[in-house]
Structure formats: C-alpha cells, structure tokens
Amino acid sequence: MNPTRTLLPMLGHTRGGRSAATCHFKCGDACVKPDCNNSSNAYFRDIADSALSRRQMLGLGAIGASALVVGPQLFGAPPASAAEVAVAGKHGSHGGKLGFQAIDPVSRSVDTMTVPEGYDWHSIIRWGDPLFKRSPEFDAQNQTARKQAEQFGYNCDYLDIIVDKYSGRTGVLVANHEYTNEDMMFDADWFEANKDEARRIAMNAHGFSVVEVSRKKNDKKWTYVQGGERNRRITMQTEFTVDGPAAGSDLLKTAADRTGTKILGTLNNCAGGTTPWGTVLSGEENIDQYFRGRGTAEEARYGIAAKATERGWEDTDPRFGLHHEGFENEANRFGWVVEIDPQNPKSIPVKHTNLGRFKHEGANVRIAKNGKAVAYSGDDSRFEYIYKFVSSGTYRKNDRRHNMTLLSDGDLYVAKFAGNSPAAEIDGSGALPSDGAFDGTGTWLPLVRGGKSMVDGMSVEEVLVYTRLAADKIGATKMDRPEDVEPSPVSGKLYVALTNNSDRGKAGKEGATEQNPRVANRDGHVLELTEAGNDATATKFTWNILLVAGDPKVNSSTYFSGYPAQKVSPISCPDNLAFDSAGNLWISTDGAPGTIGYSDALHKVTLTGKDRGRVEQFLAVPTGAETCGPVIHDKDGSVFVAVQHPGEGGSFAQPASLFPDFVAAPGKVKKGQFYGPRPSVVQVFTERQGNNGNGHGHGHGNGHGKH
Template sequence: MLGHTRGKRSPVTCALKCDNACSKAVCNTSSNSYFRDIASAEFSRRSALGVGAAGALAAAVVVVGGADPAAAAGVAAKKHQPGKLAFDAIKPVDAKIDVFDVPEGFEWAPLLRWGDPLFNRSPEFDFENQTPKAQAQQFGYNNDYTDIIRSKNGKKGVLVCNHEYVNPEIMFPAAPANAAEERQRRNIFRNAVGLSVVELKRKDRGQPWDYVRGAHKNRRITLDTEFELTGPAMGSDLLKTKRDRRARFVEGTLGNCSGGTTPWGTILSGEENFNGFFRTAGTSAEDKRYGLENKATAMGWELEDPRFDARGEDFANEPHRFGYIVEIDPENPNSTPVKHTSLGRFKHEGANVIVADNGHVVAYMGDDERFDYLYKFVSKRKYRKNDRRHNLTLLTEGDLFVARFSGTSEAEIDGSGDVPSDGKFDGSGQWIPLVEDGKSRVKGMSVEQVLVFTRLAADEVGATKMDRCEDVEPSLKSGKIYVACTNNSNRGVGSNAKADEANPRTENRDGHIVEITERRGDHTSTRFNWDLLMLCGDAAQGDATYFSGFPADQVSPISCPDNVAFDTEGNLWISTDGAPDGIGYNDGLFRVTVDGRNRGKVEQFLSVPRDAETCGPVIHDDESMVFVAVQHPGEEGSFTEIHSYFPDYVPSEARPAPGEVRAPRPAIVQVYATQ
C-alpha cells in the first residue's frame, strides 16, 4: 500500500481487511451513468455452464477526560438541548494518542475482549499458549457489528457480534518458530472469525453488564459451522462444488462486517471482503468484477483447505458461496444459520430492515467498494406479528432493486464540494429492478446469474456509482433511510467516474451521508427523493464541508462515516473508520441531529484508541448507555513496539516489564452515565 495511504491511515487494515483494494484497479469498469444503458456484460463459458466481566475490569481501565488541547482542535462544549442522553461534546483526539475518551459524567469498561472464555470448558486466554481449539471456545477477534437484545425486565440480554478478520502481527508475542507453528496459527485465525452469541446479566437497568460464561445461548460460529442456502440460487450449478454437489449447504461465513436486527429477533450479518481469502484463476469477467485474483492470500488458508484454492474445477464455485447476507437466530444455539441468495451477492456491509405499511419487509444494503451500488430488497410475503416461524422465511423470496440517482443541480457540480445555488445537494431517484416477481429483469441473465453475479447485473441496468456505501439504515422514527458513504479517493481521478450531485467531491477523502425519502412514505415504492445530510471533514483545516446549513465551525470534525444507529429520539449516531487519514484524529462515535433548527449538528461522544476503528454502535439512551466495538487497536504496532494498551490500560508508571506480554485486544466497550 506504499503510496496509496495518506495521513495516518494504517496500511495494515488495507492488507488484512480488504486485500489492498485501493491499490488495485477499480473493479467496476462499466461505463454506466445516470440514464446510460451499457453493453451487455459477457459471461465466461465456465460460469454460463455452472462449472466453475465489567465489574472485575473496572479498576483496570482509565477514563480520560480529554486530549491534550495543544494536539487536538477544540469544540465548544454545549449541552445538547433535547434528548434523553445529555453530554458535552468531547474534543477530537490526535491520532498519535492512545486513549479511550468519553464525556464528563460517563465511565467506560470492556464488556467482552478477544479471547474471553465463553463456555465452561473454555480455557482462560493466554497470549503465549494459543490453540485453534481454545480460540473456537473464546470470543473472536476484530469485533464489528454488535447488538444487545434486552429482556423485558432489562436484567438479562443476549449480545451478538461479528468478527471480521484478524491482525497476525499483534496476536502473538513472536514470529512462528517453524512450519508447524505457522500452520497452527492459520487454524487459529480460522477460528477467530465468524460470530459470537453471548448471554449477559446485570443487577438493574442502566447498570453495566457482565457476560455469562457457560450460558445456554452462548455460541461461536466459525468456518466450520454449517450454513444453509436459501432462495432462488439454492441448488444452482453456479454454487455446486465437490463437497456440496446439491448446492444446499456452505461451511462457514467470512468477512462479516456490519449487520442488523430483524423485527422477529434474528441477526443479519453481511459477508463483505470475502475475495481476499480465495485464490482463483482470476481471468473471468466475474472474478475480476469481484476482485478475485490468482495470488497467495494473506491468511494462506488455501494451504490448509482446498476449497480456498478455486483454480481447479472441484472448488471453482466456492467463492460464489460467499458474499451474502446471513441470518442467525440467537435464541436457538442449535439452529442452522442461513445464507439468503435472494438479497444478492456482493461485498455486503450489512442489511437493515423495516416493515412497510403494506406489511412487506424491506431490506436496505450497500456494496462497500469504490463505485459500487446501493440496493433494496422487498419481500414477497408479508410480516406477521408474533408468527416467528413465518417471519423466518421472509428473506428467502422477493424483489431485488438497485438505485439510480439524479440531481437537481448537476450542471453546478464541479467536484469541489461547493453547495449548489439552491442551497443543498438533492434530487430524485429510481429503484431499478434486477429480480421482480420471480423473474430476471436483466437482459441476458437468468435469476440465478443475477443473484450470484449481482454486481454485473447492476452494471447492466445503469445503476449509479457511489462512494463506498457502507451501513444503510432506515429510521424507525421518520422512515427516512441513511446511507454512510465512507470515502472514495478515486472519484474523478483519471478515467474514473466524475463527481455528481449524490457524490459531489473529487477525491472524496472524508465521505458523506445520503438521506433518502421514499415516495409517498411507501418503502416498497420504486421512486424516491434524496438529499445530503452532510459532507464530512474539518472546516478548520480548510475542507469543503456541508452540514445541512448548520454552521461548520460549530460541529465536531468528522471523517469517514461507517456504521450508523439511532436513539429513541431519532438522532443519528455515526461511527467512523479512517478519520486518522482524513482529518488526523482518532476515530470516534458522533451524534447528529437530523431535523429541526439544529439539523446537521454533529457532536462527538467518544474517541477510540490509537490505530482503532469504531464499529457496531448500540444506543440505549433510555438507560444513558452506549456500546461500541473497538476493532484493531494498535494495529500499526507489534509486540516489540506496542501502540496501544487498550482495553487493559495501566498507569504510566506501571507499564509492562521487559518480556511481559500485554498487548491490545479488540473489545466491546460499554459506556454508562455516572450521574
């Protein structure tokens, strides 16, 4: 990644999380624009034929009241007027500082850390004596999407968390001594990804949680867990392999990033950067469109399991079995999780659903790659309250759409980020059908091809190229949909797509938020209106920013929006991934007012440690509690040069002695009010 990262963005993340995507040619080479039809994508012969504990830890952590003002730009501390969770916005923290910072009146503690034992038989975590068997029984690495489902009395809960990828350089105190140890580590990595389901308990609402070791619902889902395929592509020749000649079941899940919780209590998880785990021939149009290559992978799993080497016919289709939305039932530890082909295959950041007024379930999804697309799924069947068995089938069949945007002031968009003369970035849009009423709406492609090669199908119909749609979530209060476009440094560069009103900045370093309003308030409509809630950045550094008219000098600087969530008042909460590169501060969690006179006001609630990313925000403002997943803390360091001591901070005078192992561990953090 030398020459492709800027500022303090870690090239480690690029290599391990997304296989250095930004250093490679853009996968989407289609020439589609707003209303331009493109030539049919040619399918390779192979694809056409289908061949191919809080209390105990509280004393060990440090609550920091703010960064060194000489190292961080200040934000005027003002009380938030409305809302249940009142706080003074913190100052941004310089990217070289290793703290977890929260507002005055709040404390924080880790709830679950990488390696925490989940079962009675699980061994205690030991940096120097890790094994694949132990990791399969412990909390996984690099926690991302998180939710906590509370019981009615609020004293019990179930936490579900994704584990996206691993950081080998900071997981072990020394390099592997021999080939046998290297192989063991590869198998530890396999068992460190996937998902965790963990029961929680506490004394009362508003109190910090403890996790329950050995609880009935505790579960680890790994690459050895069997998943069942659902939907129209189940049984397709495109998904058959030597181990699964009926295309019915898949071993494991990969690259699990964000997700969502359904009204019937299940968890949706997005398989995102799966391509970097496979070695393929890399010559077909489909392989190239999904970033699949003929090269050794970072994890080296192709050396352990032939299904990760897709160069031969036996497992040529194995990569086609990843890149879906998976559904997990946290209430039933013996249930078989599923992969829903009806929601398409791409680099799913996640999926979030809402029940439309007519009873159909609508899922919104983003494809997290430069110049890829925004999608919507509408279920064929209708939601039935209190009929969980029926509702578990809702995502198996329905219509799949991709978004096309047009702006009201396109002629004024020059890539600078300057606001058009009408005072806002806005326009209308259309949901273009890919699959509708059980039939393909893409010329020359079958339903199975559309759902397995969804990116190529979307290219065909002229979808709008976006700046990395990450989390996409509807507000249950307003019904509006919010799209976090993280960034796209390639926008307008060379022959790449130019700036447009929905993506108005050339070399979009800091990202933006799109707000969508479905026509007539109908989430099943094929028409929508849109505007931009914000163009992120730091006005004090000269960035071209926009906050829906709210004064740019009165907001917390924010860069690279990633995951979003809502509180009970309808405020939008944004976690960031990449702020060190964008504005030079550590990533954090921010609250944004979305309506009224303070629309566009951004207030930073917390800041995560050095080199870390903020993920999986959970907002329980009715209890003045907030939860985040802290991913890859200190990842630019090593055991000889530790960048972060999160989450087990110790006073500076008690730093580890020479030879003592104490390194960063990804963790779920709970933040709670003390007054």
C-alpha cells in the same frame, strides 16, 4: 519478521495516522488495486455478456431463458406507521435521551477511550475471553484453533445488546468478527513454524460470538456470562444452510457440497442489523482476499485475483483455492447476507441468496405499510451500488417462525440517482449548486421481480450470484463506498453512509455527480432518502445530502445541511449508523486518523429543526482503532461500541496499543490478560453515586472529555 509479509502494499500510500496494516488485513489493500467497477455500465455490459458465454462453454452454469431548501422531501412526509417503525433494540426501542457536552477531537496517539464529562466506560468482553463453562482462559502465548473456537473472536464489528423483555437485567450480546491481524495475534517466529495451526486459529477467530449478559439491580454495567445457555461461537467450520432462488444452483456446488445448499463458515462479516423478529443479519464483505482465483471476469468483478493470497488459507484448506479441482465455485458461496438466531444456539444459520451477492456492508430491515419486510444494503467498494429487497410474504406479529422465512422470497432492486441541478454547477469542489442543496430524485431498478430476472441474458441464479454484473448491465448509479443503510425508526427516512472515494475524478474514473459532489472524496458524506409516500415498497424516492464530511477548519467543501460549519465537531469517513429514541442519527467513523488526523469517533447528528446538521462528538476510540457497531440505549444512559483493531500497525512483539488490559510490561501479564491490544466491546454509561465504573475513566485530558 512480519508473520504474513515483509512489505505492506499500502506503505507510503496512507496519510496521517491511517495504518497500512489496516488496509492490508481489513480489505486486502483495496486502495492500491484496480477498482472492480472501473468502466461505464455500457462497457461492462459487453464484459458481462462475454463472461456469461464463456461460463456456459465451460459448463459452470446455464444461462436461463429469459439543505437550505426545506421542502416535502425533508420534513413533509407523514409519520411512519407503527408497523413500519417496528425495528429492533439498537434502533430506538428504548426511550429517553442522552445529554452530553461534545468532546474535542482526540489525538490519534491517545491509547484509551475518551468519553464526555459525566460518563465512564468499561470493556464487557475482549478477544479471547472464554465463552463456555470449560473454555480455556486466554493465553496468547499458547493459543490453539480448538481454544479459539471456544473464545470471543477477533475484530468485532456489528454489535447489538438484545435485552430480555421479561427481566430488563439479562440479555444477549451479539457480535460478528470481521477479520484477523496475524501480526498482532502471533509471535512471528511461532507463526513461521506453525502456519497451518495459525491459519486455523485465524479461521476460528472469524464469524460470530453470541454471549449472555447480565447486570445487577440498580447497576448500569453489563457483564458477560461465561457458560450462558445461549452462548455460541460461529466459525469457519459452522454449517450454514442456503435459501432463496440460488439455493441448489450449479454455481454454488463444490466437491465438498454437491447439493449447493450447505456451506461451512462465514467470512469478513462487517455491519449488520437486528430484524423486527429478533434475529441478526450480517453482511459478508471483503471476501476476495481469502481466495486464490483463476482469472475469470466474474472473479475480477469481485476483486479476486489469480495469484496466491497473502493469508495463504488455500495452502491449509483447498476450498480457498479456486484453482483446485472441484472448488471453482467456492467463492460464490460467500458475499451473502447471513441470518442467525441468537436465542437458539442449536439453530442452523442461513445465507440468503435473494438479497444478492456483493460486498455487503450489512443489511437493515423495516416493515412497510403493507406488511412487507424490506431490507437495505450497501456494496462497500468504490463506485459500487445501493440495493434493497422487498419480501413476497408479509410480517405476522408474534409469529417468529413465519417471519424468519421473509427474506427467502421476494424482489431485489438497485438504486439509480439523478440530481436536479445543472451539471456545470457540480464542479467537484463540493460547492453547493445555486438551489442551495445537493438533492434530486431516484428510482429502484428491479433486478429480480416476481421470481423472474429483469436483466437481459442473465437467469435469476446468475443475477443473484453475480449481482454486481447484473447491476452494471441495467445502469445503476456508482457511489462513494456505500456502507451502512439505516431506516429511521422515527421518520421512516433512509440514511446512507458513503465513507469515501479518493479515486473519484481520476483519469479514466467517473467525476463528480450531484449525489457524489466531490472529486478525490477522502472524507465521505451522508445521504438522506425519502421513499415516495414514505412507503418502503415504493420504487421512487427523493434524496438530499445531509452532510459533506471533513474538518471545516481546514476544508471549505464541508456542508452540514445549513448548520454553521464552525459550530460542528469535525467528522470524517462515516461508516456505521444508529438512532436514539428521539430520532437523532449516530455515526461511527472508520479512517479519520488518515484524513483529518484525529482518532476515530462516534458522533450524534440532529436531523430536524433549527439544529439540523449539528454534529457533536460523543467519544473517541484508542490509538489505531476503529469505532464499530454503535448501540444506543439512551433510556439507560448507555452507549455500546465495538472497538476494532486497536493498535493496528504494531506487532505481537512491539504493540502499538495496550488497550484494554493496559499491562505495563510483558512480565506483568496476569491470567487472562495480554501485553498488547485486544479488540473489545465497550459500554459507555452515565456515572452515578455508588457506580463509578472500574477505574478506566481515570484522568481528565483538557477538560472537554474524559479518558
């Protein structure tokens, strides 16, 4: 028996190798639910106004007063200043380049890492690995909530390896834990008999893990340190403080916190970013699946339904039931960007209200020419928006305490795009317009500026708590699932991963636009933005589409900035982005098995010169898995990825993957192992004499990659 339900709503709706279980546990079956933003912005203005009036009557909060064409937008911008490219380790602080021969696409049935010739891999840490000196060893048959709170969490997504500058051989690994799959975590009969404990285990498997790592001299392989001084678990029981203009708002107060300034836990953390001052940001994304709603318009705009949830947490902890008296606002306390200090395990993490509340994929910060901190974020749902925040204060070198206040006060914007081609030339097929490129201009529209709301009829607090409604009202541009938004540390340009949108062009839905040029866009695309004067605080920008994803052998609508399509690696569903020290873009994918039929992967994309648009596949993850959180340390010859939900679609009793323990049979399980898949952090590194890995790189497939 399935521990959570007997029928997955996405069964029969996925294609290729995409698991219906992934859709169910990761995003709450979003693709079979109505789009949250399914109307014109003008129509949603009416909904917002009526919703706010209704809230005022209910006393839930007061309304306040008040690329064939190569031009300047591609290559002509001046080099970014030193301050503006002051971004952290994963974004290119390490010198050097990674040389490799692109691997062939890998069958979605291959249950191991596939890496290029000359590279090996090993898992650094896995779900359930003990973090503290007295933490219990992982035992899937005898798991408890207390044990899970002391072990590495489930489904790691955002990842960074922050190396200590003074040694180069120690550091901290920071990973968030997006969601849990109870089917694979628990024996079905045990789950049915112990639902409350199983739910508490799942709650403690969310959040963050911070764990010290080290490596020996002249050894590339990093290992985690059990009992490290900086080791920490952040779970649904960890206290967060709230800052920014919405802190203390009536919209954030509950029976458990009548101040509106303290929140227990963080949920569904997806991507993130490491700040120039060394803290880690993470976006709370698909929060709707955890809360039973009351049927309000605000809840509907965030996908929260007035019915029992599949996870059933509201039956174990009343705060997940918005219908419970005193907890009507609990969902408003999630959907934020959170900030943690990985160097101080006793620090109190923060939820930043000034960055707005929506389904944040993540947040990435760069320092503008005038010293302002600028954070970019995408709202990862179909037909949602791209945002940026500009701080009021300025960055101070070597003043970490001050810099950790920068995201607490500033201005919030949302993007509006315009194409420069006749509308008739954007026919939804993905065919290039007559000027040879998908490109145009854009504006950052202010939502909050100078401490005041820029949205008629909404106070600052309402704009920040109901940011989607505010962006609807001012006419932001609907995009195809905007996920990671990353500034290049070399050029200062922005890159936006738009994962897909199979609903574009359907009856009653918005059709193709130049910035989203395909209807039924199942493969996604990547945008390149250049802000005016290469100034991160500018309100104007130009944009072009870097690539329109897919398999060129079967899809004629692909585009790679003019690079010959027959010479690229097929790529689908771009998700997380990163850069190497040379400024090349690295793209991890989420959903390729269900679109182009291959395993999800990590690709390098050249951004300049004659090879601009060239896509080269570097690795592939095991069957059923997603590639998350790429970290590129090319000086050291290493790439790190979070391998999320390997074997999804299987069960505890019948696993679909054995990664990474590869236990041959249930009776062969040794201490700390599991007969089944374990989400893991993996390091891929160049081989060298005397350092040939741990044996995981066995066998050589077809000669174009190494398993």
